[in-house]
Amino acid sequence: MSIMGTRVVRVEDPRLLTAGGTYTDDLRVPELAGAAYVTFVRSPFAHARITGIDTSAALGTEGVVAVLTAQDLDDVPPPPADQPIAEPMLARDTVRYVGEPVALVVTDGRYQGEDAAELVNVDYEPLPAVIDLDDALRGDTLLFPDAGSNVVAADDGGAADQAEDPFAGCEVVVERTIVNQRVAPVPLETRAAAAAWADDRLTAWVSTQNAHWSRDAIAGGVGLDPSAVRVITPDVGGGFGAKIGADREAVAVAWAARRTGRPMRWVETRSENLVAMTHGRGQRHTIKIGGTRDGRITAYHLDLVQDAGAYPRQGVLLATLTKAMATGVYDIAHTRAGYQVVLTNTTPVGAYRGAGRPEATAAIERAVDLFAAEIGMDPAEVRRRNFVTPDRFPYTTPGGMEYDTGEYAAALDRVLAAAGYSELRADQERRRAAGEPVQLGIGLSTYVEITGGVPELGETARLEVHDDGSVTAWTGSSPHGQGHATAWAMLVHDELGVPMDKISVKHGDTDALAMGIGTFGSRSLQLGGTAVHQAALDVKERARELAANELEADKNDLEFDQAGGLWRVRGTPDIGLDWGRLARLAGPDGLTADVHFTSNKATFPFGAHVAVVEADVETGKVRLVRHVTVDDAGPILNPILAEGQREGGIAQGAAQALLEEVLYDREGNPITSTLVDYPFITATELPSFELVDMATPTPVNPLGVKGIGEAGTIGATPAVQNAVVDAVSHLGVRHIDMPTTPERVWTAINEARAGQ
Amino acid sequence: MKVTITVNGEPIQEDVEDRTLLVHFLRDIANLTATNIGCDTTSCGACTVLMDGESVKSCTVLAAQADGAEVTTVEGLAGQGGELHPMQRAFQAEHGLQCGFCTPGMVMAAVSLLKENPHPTEDEVRTGLEGNLCRCTGYHNIVRAVLAAAEENS
Numbered sequence: 048m049s050i051m052g053t054r055v056v057r058v059e060d061p062r063l064l065t066a067g068g069t070y071t072d073d074l075r076v077p078e079l080a081g082a083a084y085v086t087f088v089r090s091p092f093a094h095a096r097i098t099g100i101d102t103s104a105a106l107g108t109e110g111v112v113a114v115l116t117a118q119d120l121d122d123v124p125p126p127p128a129d130q131p132i133a134e135p136m137l138a139r140d141t142v143r144y145v146g147e148p149v150a151l152v153v154t155d156g157r158y159q160g161e162d163a164a165e166l167v168n169v170d171y172e173p174l175p176a177v178i179d180l181d182d183a184l185r186g187d188t189l190l191f192p193d194a195g196s197n198v199v200a201a202d203d204g205g206a207a208d209q210a211e212d213p214f215a216g217c218e219v220v221v222e223r224t225i226v227n228q229r230v231a232p233v234p235l236e237t238r239a240a241a242a243a244w245a246d247d248r249l250t251a252w253v254s255t256q257n258a259h260w261s262r263d264a265i266a267g268g269v270g271l272d273p274s275a276v277r278v279i280t281p282d283v284g285g286g287f288g289a290k291i292g293a294d295r296e297a298v299a300v301a302w303a304a305r306r307t308g309r310p311m312r313w314v315e316t317r318s319e320n321l322v323a324m325t326h327g328r329g330q331r332h333t334i335k336i337g338g339t340r341d342g343r344i345t346a347y348h349l350d351l352v353q354d355a356g357a358y359p360r361q362g363v364l365l366a367t368l369t370k371a372m373a374t375g376v377y378d379i380a381h382t383r384a385g386y387q388v389v390l391t392n393t394t395p396v397g398a399y400r401g402a403g404r405p406e407a408t409a410a411i412e413r414a415v416d417l418f419a420a421e422i423g424m425d426p427a428e429v430r431r432r433n434f435v436t437p438d439r440f441p442y443t444t445p446g447g448m449e450y451d452t453g454e455y456a457a458a459l460d461r462v463l464a465a466a467g468y469s470e471l472r473a474d475q476e477r478r479r480a481a482g483e484p485v486q487l488g489i490g491l492s493t494y495v496e497i498t499g500g501v502p503e504l505g506e507t508a509r510l511e512v513h514d515d516g517s518v519t520a521w522t523g524s525s526p527h528g529q530g531h532a533t534a535w536a537m538l539v540h541d542e543l544g545v546p547m548d549k550i551s552v553k554h555g556d557t558d559a560l561a562m563g564i565g566t567f568g569s570r571s572l573q574l575g576g577t578a579v580h581q582a583a584l585d586v587k588e589r590a591r592e593l594a595a596n597e598l599e600a601d602k603n604d605l606e607f608d609q610a611g612g613l614w615r616v617r618g619t620p621d622i623g624l625d626w627g628r629l630a631r632l633a634g635p636d637g638l639t640a641d642v643h644f645t646s647n648k649a650t651f652p653f654g655a656h657v658a659v660v661e662a663d664v665e666t667g668k669v670r671l672v673r674h675v676t677v678d679d680a681g682p683i684l685n686p687i688l689a690e691g692q693r694e695g696g697i698a699q700g701a702a703q704a705l706l707e708e709v710l711y712d713r714e715g716n717p718i719t720s721t722l723v724d725y726p727f728i729t730a731t732e733l734p735s736f737e738l739v740d741m742a743t744p745t746p747v748n749p750l751g752v753k754g755i756g757e758a759g760t761i762g763a764t765p766a767v768q769n770a771v772v773d774a775v776s777h778l779g780v781r782h783i784d785m786p787t788t789p790e791r792v793w794t795a796i797n798e799a800r801a802g803q
Numbered sequence: 804m805k806v807t808i809t810v811n812g813e814p815i816q817e818d819v820e821d822r823t824l825l826v827h828f829l830r831d832i833a834n835l836t837a838t839n840i841g842c843d844t845t846s847c848g849a850c851t852v853l854m855d856g857e858s859v860k861s862c863t864v865l866a867a868q869a870d871g872a873e874v875t876t877v878e879g880l881a882g883q884g885g886e887l888h889p890m891q892r893a894f895q896a897e898h899g900l901q902c903g904f905c906t907p908g909m910v911m912a913a914v915s916l917l918k919e920n921p922h923p924t925e926d927e928v929r930t931g932l933e934g935n936l937c938r939c940t941g942y943h944n945i946v947r948a949v950l951a952a953a954e955e956n957s
Contacts (some may be wrong), residue, residue: 057895057898059903060894060895061887061891061895063903063908064877064887064891064894064903064910065881065885065891067838067877067878067903067907068902068904070836070839070904072836073830073836075834157831158820158822158823178947179925231939234938235847235904235937235939236839236841236902236906279954282902282903284839284902284904285901285904314840316843317842317843317846317847318843318844353907382823480944518875528901528903599871606841614824687898688898691939691940691944694941694943695901695940695941696936696945697941698940698941699941721842721844722842722847723844723846728929729932729933729934729936730930730932730935730937730945731933733929733942733943735943735946735947736941736943759941
């Protein structure tokens with residue numbers, strides 16, 4: 048019987064619960080014996096010219112091994128001369144955000160680094176800081192004057208080609224500018240790296256989601272052939288998109304190790320992390336939605352401005368993903384989505400759980416609610432009247448996405464039933480009629496997202512059956528909490544019948560597995576899992592040949608007893624070959640399989656969320672009291688893991704809707720740079736979640752699976768925001784920007800009252 | 804200064820810099836790296852350990868303050884034969900951890916919580932763990948784990 052769908056507790060956990068994981072700063076490996084500590088000197092200005100750096104005071108301090116600045120970058124490849132915008136390893140003549148690395152201090156002791164960093168004297172000549180998006184677009188001050196503009200990418204989505212105004216015939220049109228605010232990913236483990244140079248090779252340990260991409264980034268940055276670099280990924284304490292690849296600090300740590308010949312360790316403080324790790328979201332949306340009074344949406348436009356921060360790392364990718372997914376689950380006759388990606392003197396913006404899709408969903412789900420409010424129709428009914436219907440699949444969207452499978456109305460019906468939607472509306476009606484101070488808000492979102500995007504990159508796996516019958520599965524995928532060790536062992540067990548405790552899953556060593564991609568975009572199971580599955584099938588095929596040879600039988604006469612893990616000739620139950628025997632029979636080449644599974648199609652999970660909030664209309668204080676979800680990602684390998692992914696994402700979505708925001712003052716000084724100032728969501732601000740199952744397979748891969756990692760943020764963020772607006776909509780409120788803090792809710796109520 | 808701290812039953816004496824934090828004493832001197840550092844403002848609780856039976860955030864305690872104290876980290880929680888503490892067992896059974904980084908501190912905070920309040924309500928668990936942050940689980944299964952461990956106590 049297949050183990051698919053079984054609630055298997057994680058094999059990772061006993062170690063994590065007793066000895067703790069081995070995160071990068073926990074490494075006590077011989078290669079790092081005597082390692083020095085790296086501390087970065089970071090810019091205190093959002094935009095300034097560097098006119099001089101005096102390292103003498105720092106160098107004269109006890110324990111200081113070296114102080115390195117851009118002047119010392121004489122042994123690495125220079126930035127490409129033909130590109131006006133490039134991100135240096137250390138700032139050379141200009142700093143462009145508070146927190147940008149300017150120098151690095153190498154010390155014998157951990158604490159000496161912070162002392163010495165303060166003694167590095169950098170002379171700055173402040174420049175005007177570009178913080179506001181409109182200032183950035185106007186371009187009076189340019190971050191890169193040679194580029195001629197702060198806008199690094201733009202696409203109006205064909206606005207110029209539109210001959211007729213699609214809104215001209217609409218009975219109702221609503222237009223609004225809304226903010227999808229900048230938030231901080233805050234994995235509990237900050238960024239960290241270590242490096243050692245020996246025998247003309249660099250070994251780097253990086254807290255990353257992609258060992259192989261990190262290897263290539265470090266090799267390129269330091270000026271080595273990738274074959275001269277080995278990257279090892281120890282346990283990683285969360286990533287959420289912000290640990291994709293290797294940041295400039297990790298490259299600099301590797302460079303310092305090579306340059307000085309001394310092993311190096313670096314782990315950033317949380318205060319550094321909040322200004323120097325990429326932030327997420329950071330979009331402004333202008334939405335326009337129109338249709339008929341009976342609830343048919345016929346036109347939707349989204350124009351977004353993506354704040355890329357000071358360097359355009361993934362800002363363009365985020366904007367293009369939002370554009371691609373702009374129309375969501377709806378079938379709308381006339382649509383257009385455009386973007387401008389603009390630089391500001393702030394921390395660079397990158398992927399954060401959902402990366403462009405939560406923004407697309409937030410925009411259209413808010414738009415649909417605005418439309419519903421305008422025509423006075425229940426938002427669930429408006430959604431139902433506009434879904435792409437099941438008979439349309441595979442469905443190509445106006446954004447060019449090919450949706451594989453979807454049952455949007457079924458997902459909505461299921462979540463409404465589970466939430467008790469009509470009872471909730473009745474309770475809301477009662478509270479409104481009674482004029483109670485604590486009002487109920489019910490928020491919906493129905494979403495579709497893209498997972499396993501860029502499927503042609505695929506993922507790698509290697510399976511090796513050992514002489515004792517145990518199996519090692521190497522994966523190019525890169526876990527940081529998802530539970531790959533359990534999930535991949537389940538896949539191997541399912542095909543080979545080897546007991547779970549005899550299957551060892553390994554990842555994150557570029558010498559052991561030369562090719563791999565990593566974990567992002569909810570791709571692991573559908574690509575990395577399929578690769579492991581395929582490798583198990585390949586091993587079985589090879590085993591069949593070996594067994595046929597040994598048993599002197601035709602291979603078609605062989606049968607495999609999965610429960611016993613034995614190969615037999617049909618009709619001779621007494622003689623069976625086990626995996627250890629077959630591995631020995633395979634000889635020096637071993638019984639192995641190497642797979643690089645690629646696909647040409649992404650998958651499109653979907654779902655529906657209901658958030659229920661209580662809002663105190665006298666204080667503006669909102670509390671999330673229930674969150675009910677259907678998240679359909681196809682068949683589930685291990686429900687424990689899938690539910691964990693959903694729950695974590697819901698919390699992060701609720702956090703953005705209710706609390707969290709990265710803020711700068713007008714000069715570009717971050718004012719949320721510690722966990723005292725940044726309102727990271729806690730256990731007290733959340734309820735337990737109510738998860739409802741639904742599984743619609745995809746034909747895109749042999750397991751029929753889609754990704755589940757980002758469903759939570761994509762679905763929950765607009766559901767919670769819509770619930771907050773709904774709680775006070777009877778007072779005339781139509782919209783409240785995120786985060787829906789008490790001050791904002793209170794202000795919205797009072798402005799609505801004043802306007803009536 | 805010279806300090807002696809008994810960590811998981813074993814006295815450790817060391818001459819440390821005055822400003823040495825307890826968490827660095829545990830990680831760099833006692834070589835017990837399960838206790839993690841997640842912030843620099845006493846906000847996240849990843850470094851929570853028990854000091855003389857009370858939960859403390861070890862990033863905000865000087866090693867000097869812990870001189871003569873008994874400290875328990877998550878490494879000292881399982882039984883002599885390696886059998887998991889009920890809280891550790893509950894965290895695995897309920898999938899109360901994902902990346903594992905907040906986990907040692909979270910487990911120690913939860914142990915301390917049940918010591919003070921052996922049969923908490925869900926709200927009391929949530930309030931009791933407010934000072935321990937987790938980015939992976941949404942707290943959902945952490946709360947379930949603590950309630951399950953409390954159930955096992957009864």
